[in-house]
Amino acid sequence: MPNFNDIIGQDLIREHFETAIKQNKVSHAYILCGEKYSGKKFISKIFAGALLCESEGEVPCCKCHSCSQTFSDNNPDVIFVTHEKPNIIGVDDIRTQVNGDVNIRPYGGKRKIYIIDEAEKMNQQAQNALLKTFEEPPEYVVIILLVTNAEELLPTILSRAVLLNMKPVADDLVKRYLMEEVKVPDYRADVCVAFSRGNIGKARLLADNDDFDNMRRDALSLLKNLHGADVADISPFVKKAVSIKNDVNDFLDILTVWFRDILLLKSAPDTDILIFKEEIQYIKKVAERASYSDITRALEAIEVAKRRLTANVNFELTMELLFLTIQEI
Numbered sequence: 001m002p003n004f005n006d007i008i009g010q011d012l013i014r015e016h017f018e019t020a021i022k023q024n025k026v027s028h029a030y031i032l033c034g035e036k037y038s039g040k041k042f043i044s045k046i047f048a049g050a051l052l053c054e055s056e057g058e059v060p061c062c063k064c065h066s067c068s069q070t071f072s073d074n075n076p077d078v079i080f081v082t083h084e085k086p087n088i089i090g091v092d093d094i095r096t097q098v099n100g101d102v103n104i105r106p107y108g109g110k111r112k113i114y115i116i117d118e119a120e121k122m123n124q125q126a127q128n129a130l131l132k133t134f135e136e137p138p139e140y141v142v143i144i145l146l147v148t149n150a151e152e153l154l155p156t157i158l159s160r161a162v163l164l165n166m167k168p169v170a171d172d173l174v175k176r177y178l179m180e181e182v183k184v185p186d187y188r189a190d191v192c193v194a195f196s197r198g199n200i201g202k203a204r205l206l207a208d209n210d211d212f213d214n215m216r217r218d219a220l221s222l223l224k225n226l227h228g229a230d231v232a233d234i235s236p237f238v239k240k241a242v243s244i245k246n247d248v249n250d251f252l253d254i255l256t257v258w259f260r261d262i263l264l265l266k267s268a269p270d271t272d273i274l275i276f277k278e279e280i281q282y283i284k285k286v287a288e289r290a291s292y293s294d295i296t297r298a299l300e301a302i303e304v305a306k307r308r309l310t311a312n313v314n315f316e317l318t319m320e321l322l323f324l325t326i327q328e329i
Contacts (some may be wrong), residue, residue, distance in 0.1 A: 001062035001071045009169030028137040034166025037201030040146040052109040076107040081116040091125040119145035120152035168198020194275045219254040241319040301325040
């Protein structure tokens with residue numbers, strides 16, 4: 001069973017929870033903010049386990065009946081708030097699962113913990129309903145909101161909770177985790193680290209994802225073929241991009257790392273720092289041919305494409321403009 005020591009690269013959050021338990025200063029509400037897959041739910045379960053542990057220490061003992069229930073998602077005093085609509089947590093979800101339940105005392109432990117994942121999906125009515133519990137919570141209640149963007153919560157919610165922000169995990173810690181815990185070889189760990197950008201959960205997903213390897217090969221093939229393409233030949237590349245539309249951010253990240261490899265090699269001929277080491281000969285050719293301004297322009301074009309897609313600009317048009325820019329370079 002997991003423990004606080006299993007939380008990697010989030011020392012401030014771990015220390016905050018340990019100290020709160022030790023000093024008996026546990027807040028009635030927390031907001032844990034971080035990227036998707038960054039480990040928010042994992043950390044909240046460990047905190048819940050510690051609060052409900054029968055040993056009443058600062059960390060979960062991972063031996064008692066309560067810990068066993070908590071880490072198997074069977075503890076009646078740990079409530080994960082659910083919602084039927086995929087993109088909205090509605091007022092009825094909060095009223096039924098939180099407001100209408102908080103006055104029922106804990107079944108086994110001294111506390112009752114509510115974990116609301118993707119809490120930014122609460123609409124305004126749901127947040128206002130939750131606010132009633134925030135303002136006058138029973139002494140045994142702890143509510144943990146897991147969000148990717150705390151700014152989407154009402155100021156009144158933010159002001160009544162402890163906000164804890166997840167930080168990107170250092171590359172060396174992510175790599176060590178992948179190699180020691182997931183048994184990923186060195187070269188594959190380097191690739192996963194580069195694309196996860198400090199998100200340890202995403203790094204693990206990439207390590208276990210064969211589709212990502214296929215996308216990486218397709219992206220490199222596209223980059224090589226774009227070099228000799230005419231403007232009229234862009235259409236097949238756009239169609240290929242449409243086929244991976246749901247994973248387009250990963251695709252664009254691959255393009256970014258590719259051009260950064262070229263930039264790094266052009267700046268300092270050290271192949272050990274490259275991510276695409278297997279493409280070293282081709283990267284050398286591009287680095288010799290492209291100017292610094294060319295590479296910078298390509299990186300900027302990728303960032304522009306990301307912003308356009310976030311703003312829901314037409315997907316095909318966005319990718320066509322990106323590929324045209326890369327093809328010109």
